[in-house]
Amino acid sequence: MKLTPQQARAHADEVRATSVTVLRGLIPVETIDAWNAAFQPLLAASIDREGDNPNRGAHRYYVTLPFQGLWADAGIVDNDAILAVVEDLVGADGVLCQLASDTPLLGSEHQELHRDTQLLFPESGVETPPYQLAVNFPLVDVTDDNGPMEYAPGTHMLSKADGMARVASGEIPLVRAHMARGDVMVRDVRHIHRGTPNRTGAPRPMVVLGYSRRWLHRPEVSIRVPADVLVALPERARRWLRFNPVFESAAEASRPEETYRAFAY
Numbered sequence: 370m371k372l373t374p375q376q377a378r379a380h381a382d383e384v385r386a387t388s389v390t391v392l393r394g395l396i397p398v399e400t401i402d403a404w405n406a407a408f409q410p411l412l413a414a415s416i417d418r419e420g421d422n423p424n425r426g427a428h429r430y431y432v433t434l435p436f437q438g439l440w441a442d443a444g445i446v447d448n449d450a451i452l453a454v455v456e457d458l459v460g461a462d463g464v465l466c467q468l469a470s471d472t473p474l475l476g477s478e479h480q481e482l483h484r485d486t487q488l489l490f491p492e493s494g495v496e497t498p499p500y501q502l503a504v505n506f507p508l509v510d511v512t513d514d515n516g517p518m519e520y521a522p523g524t525h526m527l528s529k530a531d532g533m534a535r536v537a538s539g540e541i542p543l544v545r546a547h548m549a550r551g552d553v554m555v556r557d558v559r560h561i562h563r564g565t566p567n568r569t570g571a572p573r574p575m576v577v578l579g580y581s582r583r584w585l586h587r588p589e590v591s592i593r594v595p596a597d598v599l600v601a602l603p604e605r606a607r608r609w610l611r612f613n614p615v616f617e618s619a620a621e622a623s624r625p626e627e628t629y630r631a632f633a634y
């Protein structure tokens with residue numbers, strides 16, 4: 370799907386106003402199902418490694434996806450519609466610096482309400498235009514039962530204290546992000562949000578691609594790119610990946626496993 374410049378601007382404006390926009394039915398369901406099948410062994414390895422009290426709260430796993438094979442799909446990392454919205458928000462010279470997933474399992478709990486990043490100048494309290502985005506898509510349909518993320522629209526442009534107070538008073542209700550396989554969300558990660566419990570026996574993986582302004586360094590994440598994967602990608606995707614480390618082989622790129630514990634601001 371290609372968006373017209375007007376459609377891309379409308380989606381970007383929705384992010385500026387509310388913190389979130391959703392591109393419905395963007396990714397073929399067959400791609401999503403193939404990703405979900407390929408994800409299960411990565412999740413199992415993460416559960417083995419971390420036990421049941423892992424990095425993002427009880428029974429909730431953050432798993433980095435190795436940038437090779439189906440995970441380096443140009444249909445995702447060089448997607449016209451996603452990049453049209455992302456470019457409008459963080460500039461055509463922005464960067465893609467994170468490819469990972471968040472997965473609550475049965476037994477997961479409500480996370481604390483949080484933001485995923487600090488303000489650029491925390492001591493000033495000054496809110497700015499967007500600089501860090503998450504592009505999310507689920508590998509299963511997200512319903513009330515399997516742990517929809519909840520977010521408070523508009524809180525990306527408020528101080529955390531103000532946003533939290535308005536959520537607590539009910540002035541800004543939390544919205545549950547119901548999504549079908551193929552839907553893609555673009556969000557400003559400054560908004561107040563939380564993961565909720567998955568009450569089903571099936572994992573609810575949510576892929577996250579992290580995009581930023583070119584000058585924002587996020588030391589906690591990177592995409593470890595094998596050289597042969599990089600050269601096979603279109604020029605635009607190579608440009609978005611340009612600040613990530615490149616490795617001679619996929620095996621070298623696969624280690625060490627990234628762990629990302631500090632997430633809540």
Ligand SMILES: O=C(O)CCC(=O)C(=O)O
Nearest residue numbers: 425471518563564565575
């Ligand atoms: O349910 C989700 O995917 C959101 C999880 C989340 O906000 C986090 O781990 O920071």
